[in-house]
Amino acid sequence: xxxxxxxxxxFLVAAxxxxxxGVLSACGSSSSSIASPAASKRPPISAEPGTLSILEWAxxxxxxxxxxxxxxxxxxxYTKKYGASGITYAYIVNxxxxxxxxxxxxxxxxxxxxxxxxxxxxxxxxxxxWDTSLLPSLKQLNPYLLRATKxxxxxxxxxxxxxxxxxxxxxxxxxxxxxxxxELAWNKNYSGKVSLWNGASTNFEIAALKLGYPNMDVLTxxxxxxxxxxxxxxxxxxxxxWGSEYSxxxxxxxxxxxxxxxxxxxxxxSMTKAGLKCAFLQPSQGRLSWICGFMLGANTxxxxxxxxxxxxxxxxxxAAQMTNLFYYGNSNATVTAADIKNKTLVAALELGNxxxxxxxxxxxxxxxxxxxxxELAWQEVQAA
Amino acid sequence: xxxxxxxxxxxxxxxxxxRIGRGTLVLPPLGIVLLVLVxxxxxxxxxxxxxxxxIPGTPTAFSSANWKDFLTGHGNPFxxxxxxxxxxxxxxxxxxxxxxxxxxxxxxxxxxxxRYTLLLVLIAPFFTSYLLRIVxxxxxxxxxxxxxxxxxWTLHLRxxxxxxxxxxxxxxxxxxxxxxxxxxxxSLPIFAVLENMDHQLTEAAADLGASRFTTFWTVTFPLSxxxxxxxxxxxxxxxxxxxxxxxxxxxxxxxxxxxxxxxxFGDSPNWNYGAALAIALIAVVLVLMLIFGRFLSTDLRTxxxxx
Numbered sequence: 132x133x134x135x136x137x138x139x140x141x142f143l144v145a146a147x148x149x150x151x152x153g154v155l156s157a158c159g160s161s162s163s164s165i166a167s168p169a170a171s172k173r174p175p176i177s178a179e180p181g182t183l184s185i186l187e188w189a190x191x192x193x194x195x196x197x198x199x200x201x202x203x204x205x206x207x208x209y210t211k212k213y214g215a216s217g218i219t220y221a222y223i224v225n226x227x228x229x230x231x232x233x234x235x236x237x238x239x240x241x242x243x244x245x246x247x248x249x250x251x252x253x254x255x256x257x258x259x260x261w262d263t264s265l266l267p268s269l270k271q272l273n274p275y276l277l278r279a280t281k282x283x284x285x286x287x288x289x290x291x292x293x294x295x296x297x298x299x300x301x302x303x304x305x306x307x308x309x310x311x312x313x314e315l316a317w318n319k320n321y322s323g324k325v326s327l328w329n330g331a332s333t334n335f336e337i338a339a340l341k342l343g344y345p346n347m348d349v350l351t352x353x354x355x356x357x358x359x360x361x362x363x364x365x366x367x368x369x370x371x372x373w374g375s376e377y378s379x380x381x382x383x384x385x386x387x388x389x390x391x392x393x394x395x396x397x398x399x400x401s402m403t404k405a406g407l408k409c410a411f412l413q414p415s416q417g418r419l420s421w422i423c424g425f426m427l428g429a430n431t432x433x434x435x436x437x438x439x440x441x442x443x444x445x446x447x448x449x450a451a452q453m454t455n456l457f458y459y460g461n462s463n464a465t466v467t468a469a470d471i472k473n474k475t476l477v478a479a480l481e482l483g484n485x486x487x488x489x490x491x492x493x494x495x496x497x498x499x500x501x502x503x504x505x506e507l508a509w510q511e512v513q514a515a
Numbered sequence: 516x517x518x519x520x521x522x523x524x525x526x527x528x529x530x531x532x533x534r535i536g537r538g539t540l541v542l543p544p545l546g547i548v549l550l551v552l553v554x555x556x557x558x559x560x561x562x563x564x565x566x567x568x569x570i571p572g573t574p575t576a577f578s579s580a581n582w583k584d585f586l587t588g589h590g591n592p593f594x595x596x597x598x599x600x601x602x603x604x605x606x607x608x609x610x611x612x613x614x615x616x617x618x619x620x621x622x623x624x625x626x627x628x629x630r631y632t633l634l635l636v637l638i639a640p641f642f643t644s645y646l647l648r649i650v651x652x653x654x655x656x657x658x659x660x661x662x663x664x665x666x667x668w669t670l671h672l673r674x675x676x677x678x679x680x681x682x683x684x685x686x687x688x689x690x691x692x693x694x695x696x697x698x699x700x701x702s703l704p705i706f707a708v709l710e711n712m713d714h715q716l717t718e719a720a721a722d723l724g725a726s727r728f729t730t731f732w733t734v735t736f737p738l739s740x741x742x743x744x745x746x747x748x749x750x751x752x753x754x755x756x757x758x759x760x761x762x763x764x765x766x767x768x769x770x771x772x773x774x775x776x777x778x779x780f781g782d783s784p785n786w787n788y789g790a791a792l793a794i795a796l797i798a799v800v801l802v803l804m805l806i807f808g809r810f811l812s813t814d815l816r817t818x819x820x821x822x
Contacts, residue, residue, distance in 0.1 A: 231784040235569050255571045323680055369767045371684045378650075386659040387676055388683070507785055513767070514592035514775055 176435035182217040183433055183440060186233055186242040189222050204452035208443035213436060224374060225330050227506065233257050240431040241440060245423040246280045247498045249288050258426040260285035265438035268446040273464045275489045276422055289425045289441055290462040293488050294395045296333065296419035298412040299402065301390040312415040313341040315391055322368045324390040326383060329372035331509035332499060333419065338362050340416040340494065348499040359508045363515045396479040397458030403475055411479060417492035556797060562790035569786045581791040593775055593792060600772035607693045608750040615701035615746055623709035637699050645696065649763045652692050657683040684766035692760045701746035708742030744810040752800055772796065
């Protein structure tokens with residue numbers, strides 16, 4: 132999931148998965164088997180404090196809270212029943228920062244990382260598995276996403292938003308022959324008009340694919356060094372490493388400051404609607420794909436409230452509205468192409484293929500065993 | 516006991532009481548300083564030598580590897596970035612101080628009864644947040660569709676849509692924003708010194724036949740040096756750790772040392788390495804404060820007369 136590092140809105144958008152209802156339901160991984168052994172000892176929801184502390188991307192706040200200003204529907208069921216005043220949010224802009232905050236800034240009742248970080252959250256003792264029997268809409272979720280987000284056989288992560296990562300480029304500025312693969316970001320003809328994201332793992336994945344390392348998240352030390360050198364070579368071509376989708380990536384692309392930018396499919400829809408001639412690159416090496424979702428705090432005192440909160444996000448109405456609002460895929464398989472208003476988005480999300488996000492030619496961003504080495508290498512790229 | 520004896524003893528008793536009173540008064544602020552300033556530095560130092568970790572389950576043991584890598588590692592990019600940042604900081608500090616002097620001079624000697632009104636105008640931007648002002652520079656003034664490029668297009672000085680590339684995400688934009696942000700800060704101490712200067716000295720110089728320039732160079736400027744140095748330090752110290760302006764208006768090649776530290780604690784967490792960089796920066800700032808502190812503590816005129 133490389134998506135993570137931005138204004139959460141983007142992510143929100145991602146949730147739109149419109150995989151065939153019936154197919155998904157049929158394969159549906161249902162759930163209930165993972166109920167926590169301690170569940171019976173938990174106090175009833177009426178005895179819980181009901182004060183949810185949530186680590187979230189800006190934009191994904193529950194409807195009814197003062198923080199939600201985009202018109203998101205998700206969360207409505209929860210805030211109507213339990214009120215909005217007890218919910219507080221801490222914000223993140225990328226997955227690396229999210230893990231750091233979850234580790235040192237919590238504890239949080241609910242966190243919203245992307246799936247490649249699941250092992251890190253579990254190993255650090257930050258989370259516990261969800262009781263899937265408490266999530267009625269879980270049976271509607273895309274089984275391929277549920278399978279991808281299981282860890283050690285348990286559903287630590289409830290997928291909600293997903294999407295693709297690639298280069299968005301101006302078709303009136305970039306020669307068609309140059310728009311073939313990830314090497315477009317290294318094309319010196321467009322020096323000063325390129326903008327990659329300020330995301331360590333994503334940029335190393337891009338460099339790995341460009342260098343021909345399809346196993347992009349498990350790089351050998353030699354491959355990691357090669358990827359680092361490739362990124363150092365590419366660095367001068369960037370106008371900026373953008374940190375915020377809505378205040379940097381999209382405005383710079385819209386103003387013409389940048390002609391080639393890393394982004395998610397939602398920017399394709401937004402920039403197309405803004406009248407720009409642009410396309411979302413289908414790299415010969417394959418695009419990146421990502422899945423983000425909810426994780427449950429290891430020591431939450433709001434166990435049942437947390438489940439109710441997540442249920443208010445993954446149900447059909449909330450998920451469909453998120454996709455239409457933010458242009459992200461959603462994990463609810465009952466949301467089909469017919470529910471999505473923007474047909475550019477329907478095509479970009481490949482909604483007809485429920486396995487698209489998890490299978491080739493897309494590269495699902497996954498856990499990297501040498502995260503520390505990669506992050507230090509990214510620091511060196513930035514300082515070089 | 517004779518009266519003279521009492522007279523000698525009484526002052527001693529008072530002195531002891533006063534000493535206790537002063538010490539007691541100092542304790543609360545001293546405690547706060549130790550808690551919120553020295554405490555974090557100690558904790559950071561522990562991180563920098565790997566005696567603490569932010570990652571649960573990671574073993575801790577003393578290691579100077581981060582320090583060795585930063586200080587002596589061959590081609591270490593962070594060390595190179597540090598020297599780059601210091602040069603940039605010195606340039607900004609010098610330029611701002613030079614530019615602030617005439618501003619302060621005007622306020623102190625020319626503006627007369629309007630001086631405080633103009634001073635209020637000068638500091639008015641501080642009623643808005645620093646971040647908002649940076650975003651305003653970026654989005655309204657400097658970017659491709661900003662005021663400057665739009666004006667150039669309107670005046671047909673550049674082809675429409677073809678903006679000046681170095682206006683934003685460049686060294687220029689970082690310099691401009693920092694220059695703008697610090698000018699009032701630097702002007703204030705210089706203004707304070709100039710305004711409190713004994714004007715009889717300049718009048719005396721004029722009476723003795725000195726030209727206006729000679730009077731300024733031999734009387735006014737030397738007397739204003741404490742304010743100039745204070746202003747210079749006001750910029751130098753915080754700019755050594757600056758990261759917000761480069762983050763918003765700098766490009767990938769223009770980030771400062773503060774950005775590296777921020778990134779080690781945020782985007783790409785490695786608190787141990789980041790702590791080594793942070794402590795190194797603190798050490799440099801302390802040295803700078805020691806160097807410049809002596810100029811801030813006393814009036815140069817007094818010091819000169821003492822020699």
